[in-house]
Amino acid sequence: MTIKIAVIQFPGANCDLDAVHVLNDVIGVETSLVWHNHFKEANFDGVVLPGGFSFGDYLRAGIIAAHSPALDEARIMLKDGRPIIGICNGFQILVEAEFLPGALLQNEALRFVCKWVNIKVINNRTAFTHKMNKDDVLAIPIAHGEGRYYTDNLKELEENDQIVFKYSTEDGSFTSEANPNGSLENIAGICNIEQTCLGLMPHPERASESILSPKQTIHGRIFFESMIEFIKRRLT
Amino acid sequence: MTKVKLNGEEVNIEMTKDEFEKVKELLDRDPTITELGGFDVMWSEHCSYKSSRPKLKLFEDAEANYDYVLAGPGEDAGVIDIGDGYALAFRIESHNHPSAIEPYHGAATGIGGIIRDVLCMGVRPIALLDPLRFGRLAGNSHSQWLFKYVVKGIADYGNCTGIPTIGGEVEFDDSFENNCIVNVACIGLGTIEDFKHAPSRAYNPGDYIILMGGSTGKDGIHGVTFASRTLTEMSEADRPAVQIGDPFTKKMIIEATLEAVKTGFVRGLKDLGGGGLTCATSELTGDGNTGANIDLRKVFTAEPGMTSYEIMLSESQERMAFIVKPEGLEVVLNVFRKYEMAFAVIGKTDDSKVLKVFDGEELVVSLPAKALSESPMFKRAEKRPEYLERLLAQKTPEPTIGFKDIIEKLIASENICSKEWVYRQYDHEVGVRSVVKCGDGDSGVLRIIGTDKFIAASVGVNSKHCYLDPYEGAKGGLVEICGNVIANGAKPMAMVNCCNFGNPEIPESFWYFSKAVEGMNDFCRTLRIPIVGGNVSFYNEDEVTKTAIKATPQIMIVGIINGFENIITLPFKESGNDILIVGETEAELGGSEYHSVIHGLEGGIPPKIDEEKIQARWNLLFELYQEKLIKANHDVNKGGFIISITEMCFKNKIGADMDLTGYNIKKLRDDELLFSETVGRFIIETSSKDYDRILGLAEKFNVTVKKIGSLTSKPEINIKGLKQDVKLNINKMKELYDSTIPNLMEI
């Protein structure tokens, strides 16, 4: 019963190899890089849509990749509750493919921003956050130009417990200084109603090794460890 | 423009009448219009280096003299063996003229070009660095516009291709106002095996020639000769010679190329940049000692009805030429199909040593393959500019404001202040290799995943110093950039340079280039640093005002650190520790920020380099590293050592109580002591319990090391030992340091 994870390689993805490295070499789960046209859901227990600039972000970030056959396959996984995580561009793709609600717009400052931020755990029941504590503050880096989350259905998101992370200060307050891109209500990541599909702008794969973190933290690992645990529980 | 008669018709060409005659002599006939277009482009300054080659011959043969240098100048990128089975390829290029006209696309396509050069060595590009020059920003909307869009162009292209920009440098000076400098560097990583099988040239007859990537269009025709002309003459008419980059296609090309190379069937690889298909095919066959038979009708074009001239000279971006073994053709083409990259088999190599290009039935080019690279060389005249005497004799007036005010003005000045506004726009973490990030060190440090080995890289030079003395300034650049990697714990391994100068046909401008090359040559030979590549950009001169840019021979150094625990970073770590300075300060305010910001002066005596002292200091530092005695290190440059110390206080809000009594060995004036930019000094943080050991070693290595202060937990810097004590507030200094560029750019 080996757990198998896929990282989908869309044309223009950049953070695919990073995710494969963390999952294979740091977490230790069998992970394959799969070319988007070759992706078949039956072979995998979980899937990662990595960051990058799929199709150059042309027209709108994530829109062209959203039409890839890989998303049709992933939709089957969504229906039967296998964990799906979309990181940065992956989040944008999930939103355009309507796995998750809302939209990701250009950063308020109209510039790309690359820096480490703090995100607070709002929902620790999802497939990727159940090993976290509610109100934990995690240090994870962002790097994006179109990360401003927007929805006209905020009430629904709140009622269904779909808000998973919010940008915060180190001690957990949701200030505007802590919000790097102008996202509505400082929202950094959301999930589907079933709590199995997570989309977030920050990059947990860049925060999984102490050698890369400004304060030697490894908060990124918990995402993937939660996913493995969740899969194990499902399979038994 | 020269007018010549070709087959009865009058034609405009860029080359001189003499060069045209030489072409006819080489071919023993009139060239066809396509052949002539090829020579015109290949013999331009940018492609042929005709003015610089005679001088560049001074450099020693890096491949022959250093056993770890696998590829030297002349290849698409320099390659060095860094141990543990790994090799690094790196190169630096200029894209100045296109960026001055159209900063966003000019800078973006500059990045596109340098990525391709490294990719040609068959290795994955893993880092970018960008040293830039602009006119001063304050009150100058043109400079602000150029700066904003060059940075955005580099950011958008680099981010989209997923290659982190890990370092760079910006200097602002009036001389760059109409001739901005945009140099771009790229580092690629592979194994020695990758490199041994690296595609190089078309050495075998009977191989297929395949074009892959973007389609060939009418853009940029004669983009290269445009770079060899000064801007004011050509600008209006040259509007079409700036191309639009496509980083998405570039990213696909990177993946497709690397996968194709892994099949083992790719024997030659060349990107299509300046000079387009003409340059690529002639270099592949010329260097490979073969010939080729190419059919232009097979080339996939962006629009119908393109002439053979247009196809051969097009500089459409994002195209690569592959030389493929016949038995591997389908395997390689299947890789291209997987990535949905357009391709065309356009011909085959043969042993004729002649490059034959057909347009259907018509033979439009038939040249000895080496002909296009046999440009005449020019021995240019050089003459030391007369204004230098007066400039060097400039004396420093006594300051009329207090030192606290001077230091605050300096920390906020454009050339010293924080460049965070720039590097926040670059994804400097993609690839999960970035260990020492912008702001934490003098160089960018990357890990090699799966090893305990790290790469440090830095780029830059001080143009104001080079303006006053290009020989010492070029040496100084080497000392400074080597110092940057050494400050992070790395041993400098190799250098590439990008020479940005004025019009080589003007003796005073050529003199700057000549002296800079001599400086680089002398220093590198003495300190044993191989020069593995270089780029020359001439004609950075405004014809109307007759001003050339300040001489800018950019230096890039790559170094290696073995062991994570041996990486040193810049910020001060612990209150109570000692602050030591390595190296004496001389009265060398020439070309300093203190001179220009406080006194409005450009002259004075610039720093001189003593190779023996520099080598001794470096040896001492490595000994101290070995004994793990250094907690933080920052090399001293713009603004002098007091600025360096201030910068080290910022991150952890650690203060300093300083006493300079005893350091002023040469009895300098207070301002000379604080603000002199004497090259090759370091500020190090050490534990007071190690003081005696360190001083003992310093004596053994014959290096001046002095304790000049102690770290405190108060957010202040107190300086004693000058005529008047100085007290600086660190929070205020940080605010000044952080806000200059955002205030200027948030328009």
Next chain:
Amino acid sequence: MAQTEYIIEISLENKPAARDPVAETIKRDLLAKKGYDEVSKVRSGQYLRINLLANNEENAKEIVTKMCNDLRIFNPVTQNLNIISVKKL
């Protein structure tokens, strides 16, 4: 002369000789792949709709053209200005 309010629609498009990677990708990777074979060409650009007071249609076009040239609203190196329509409000 009496001033009337006009609405002008303009588009800023890459010059025909310049590449348009955004449009090429939309056509190749989206439309063609999803069965829209009937599409032969796509060009991309930016759209602006401007309300302004002018003496007549010609004058309205003149003002907008001058404005776009003077303020570099379109990039003259790589783009063309295209007036799509002029209407009286």
